[in-house]
Amino acid sequence: xxxxxxxxxxxxxxxxxxxxxxxxxxxxxxxxxxxxxxxxxxxxxxxxxxxxxxxxxxxxxxxxxxxxxxxxxxxxxxxxxxxxxxxxxxxxxxxxxxxxxxxxxxxxxxxx
Amino acid sequence: xxxxxxxxxxxxxxxxxxxxxxxxxxxxxxxxxxxxxxxxxxxxxxxxxxxxxxxxxxxxxxxxxxxxxxxxxxxxxxxxxxxxxxxxxxxxxxxxxxxxxxxxxxxxxxxxxxx
Numbered sequence: 001x002x003x004x005x006x007x008x009x010x011x012x013x014x015x016x017x018x019x020x021x022x023x024x025x026x027x028x029x030x031x032x033x034x035x036x037x038x039x040x041x042x043x044x045x046x047x048x049x050x051x052x053x054x055x056x057x058x059x060x061x062x063x064x065x066x067x068x069x070x071x072x073x074x075x076x077x078x079x080x081x082x083x084x085x086x087x088x089x090x091x092x093x094x095x096x097x098x099x100x101x102x103x104x105x106x107x108x109x110x111x112x
Numbered sequence: 113x114x115x116x117x118x119x120x121x122x123x124x125x126x127x128x129x130x131x132x133x134x135x136x137x138x139x140x141x142x143x144x145x146x147x148x149x150x151x152x153x154x155x156x157x158x159x160x161x162x163x164x165x166x167x168x169x170x171x172x173x174x175x176x177x178x179x180x181x182x183x184x185x186x187x188x189x190x191x192x193x194x195x196x197x198x199x200x201x202x203x204x205x206x207x208x209x210x211x212x213x214x215x216x217x218x219x220x221x222x223x224x225x226x227x
Contacts, residue, residue, distance in 0.1 A: 002154075009152065032214065043116070043202055043218030044155070089154060093214065098143045098162065098206055099170075100216055104154035 003027055004092050006103025013110050019077040021106045023090035026071060030092035035064065035075050036102075038087045047088070048075070080110045115139070118203050118219040125226050131190040133222050135203030142207055144186035145216065146170075146178065149200040158201075161186055193226045200224075 005024045013019045023033075034049035050057045050064040050073065057064045063076040077084055090103040119134035137144065143162050147155040147170075157170030159178040167178050175197060179187045186205075190197055200223050204216040 006154070034215070036216075036218075041220070043204075043220050045218065046215045049215075091216075098214060099157065099160060099168075100145070100204075100206075101157070102147070102155035104152055 002104065003101040004090060004103045006090050006106060008106060009104065010107045011109070013077075013080045013108065015080065015082060015110055015112050017080050017110075019075075019080045019084070019108055019110070021075045021088055021090070021108075022072065023074065023103050024070075024072045025092050025101075027092070027094065027101075028071075029094050030101075031095040032093040033064070033066065033073050034091050034093070034100075035062075036089045036091060038089065038105075044089055077108075080108075082110045082112050084108060085110050116203055116205055116217050116219040118201075118222050120222050121220065123222060123224045125190075125193050125224065127194060127226055129190075129193050129226075131193050131224065131226075133188040133190075133201055133203075133224070135186045135188070135219055136184050137186075137203075137205040137217070138184065139205060139207065139217065140183065141205035141217075142183075143205060144180065145204040145206070146176075146186065146188045147202045147204065148172070149202055149221070155202065158188065190224075193224075195226050198224060198226045 036044035037047040038044040061078045066073045145160040146158040161180045203219040206216040
């Protein structure tokens with residue numbers, strides 16, 4: 001049973017457009033929500049992260065929106081670029097264990 | 113520059129073989145993890161370790177074991193490899209920061225094929 005549900009599985013966006021990836025969870029013991037970016041042949045790397053006491057975090061073109069009551073969070077990539085083409089994973093950490101649960105991943109393709 | 117190094121990028125093993133996947137981190141992190149990555153399933157936790165000689169089962173530990181004799185090294189063992197263990201295996205390490213944030217650093221992965 002997937003602890004973190006991620007959608008869509010794949011996404012095609014035109015250059016300059018907005019990419020939106022959504023995640024949902026049930027476990028209220030999760031206390032930290034990172035997003036990872038993975039390029040082909042590489043391991044995932046941390047992109048941006050949020051704690052549940054904040055509703056939004058922005059770093060450059062990347063924004064996490066967090067809705068604690070709905071147990072949902074999303075990644076928005078503004079002005080998407082071909083270099084953003086990668087697989088994105090949302091994740092959630094279970095508190096006190098530093099144990100991460102990952103979503104199933106979204107393969108983003110930004111067309112020039 | 114932080115580094116998590118997995119000993120092999122590609123491995124091909126025969127069914128029934130005992131397989132060792134090695135991972136070394138140079139960041140003095142307490143926590144280390146083994147995940148497998150399969151299309152449509154994301155990353156699934158096999159085992160993790162929060163200290164030397166300590167280990168905890170993840171979500172899919174069946175058919176695997178681990179060893180952590182030194183802080184920097186975490187090994188994944190497939191006792192008797194089977195074709196359904198063909199996958200990409202990712203090692204990661206992490207440490208808690210003072211602000212409560214943390215980051216898992218990943219190796220480049222080992223693509224294991226069992227024939």
